[in-house]
Amino acid sequence: MAASLFFAAAGRGAEPSIAATTITLxxxxxxxAAEVFxxxxxKKRPAILVLHGAGGTLLDGPEMRRVARELAxxxxxxxxxxxxxxxxxxxARDASMEKNxxxxxxxxxxxxxxxxxARRDSSPxxxxxxxxxxxxxxxAASNNAEVAAVVEHAGGIWNGxxxxxxxMPPVLMVHGERDARVPFAxxxxxxxPILRSRARTLETHFVPGEGHGFAPGxxxxxxxxxxxxxxxxxxxx
Numbered sequence: 001m002a003a004s005l006f007f008a009a010a011g012r013g014a015e016p017s018i019a020a021t022t023i024t025l026x027x028x029x030x031x032x033a034a035e036v037f038x039x040x041x042x043k044k045r046p047a048i049l050v051l052h053g054a055g056g057t058l059l060d061g062p063e064m065r066r067v068a069r070e071l072a073x074x075x076x077x078x079x080x081x082x083x084x085x086x087x088x089x090x091x092a093r094d095a096s097m098e099k100n101x102x103x104x105x106x107x108x109x110x111x112x113x114x115x116x117x118a119r120r121d122s123s124p125x126x127x128x129x130x131x132x133x134x135x136x137x138x139x140a141a142s143n144n145a146e147v148a149a150v151v152e153h154a155g156g157i158w159n160g161x162x163x164x165x166x167x168m169p170p171v172l173m174v175h176g177e178r179d180a181r182v183p184f185a186x187x188x189x190x191x192x193p194i195l196r197s198r199a200r201t202l203e204t205h206f207v208p209g210e211g212h213g214f215a216p217g218x219x220x221x222x223x224x225x226x227x228x229x230x231x232x233x234x235x236x237x
Contacts, residue, residue: 051133156187
């Protein structure tokens with residue numbers, strides 16, 4: 001994977017009924033933070049992890065929080081996982097991604113268990129991953145019964161290693177057809193037949209005029225599509 005993956009798209013403000021807090025998750029690489037977005041009541045809600053791209057929470061944070069708030073408004077408990085903290089990373093370039101990808105993947109896997117433990121709920125979770133987070137989300141879900149559904153946005157198979165993609169839960173692929181950082185023809189197009197054969201369900205949301213970071217209008221549609229997808233495929237036991 002040879003790209004510097006930053007999110008620059010803008011969007012509208014947060015829904016005021018969503019409460020935001022921060023918790024600490026224990027992982028094999030140490031403690032990391034997760035921002036939690038949910039409606040302020042005691043109702044048991046499906047859990048969704050949100051994974052930022054190479055811009056980290058510093059650059060990708062504003063859009064990832066908009067995603068988290070939309071998913072929370074749709075009835076989920078949403079966790080924006082600061083997985084870069086496992087390696088002390090603020091934002092990642094190519095060399096850093098190659099060096100740390102394995103650690104970040106394990107941190108995401110550890111975070112799933114830590115979130116389930118904190119919630120006292122072993123129900124499988126959903127994962128929304130943008131860019132680098134999308135690459136991580138796909139591998140975290142492979143052959144993993146703890147993941148109920150994945151929305152991967154502008155991601156793909158890390159280093160083209162198809163053998164690492166095993167049995168998959170339902171997947172929604174989101175990609176801009178003009179993406180110059182994670183090119184559509186190189187990453188999204190060849191992934192479709194693979195996921196059609198290995199995922200329980202595959203849906204696609206490909207946008208002809210968009211690049212790596214979507215404009216506000218198309219991104220609003222993505223957030224709504226993600227919320228609808230998780231509504232269909234992620235639930236508490």
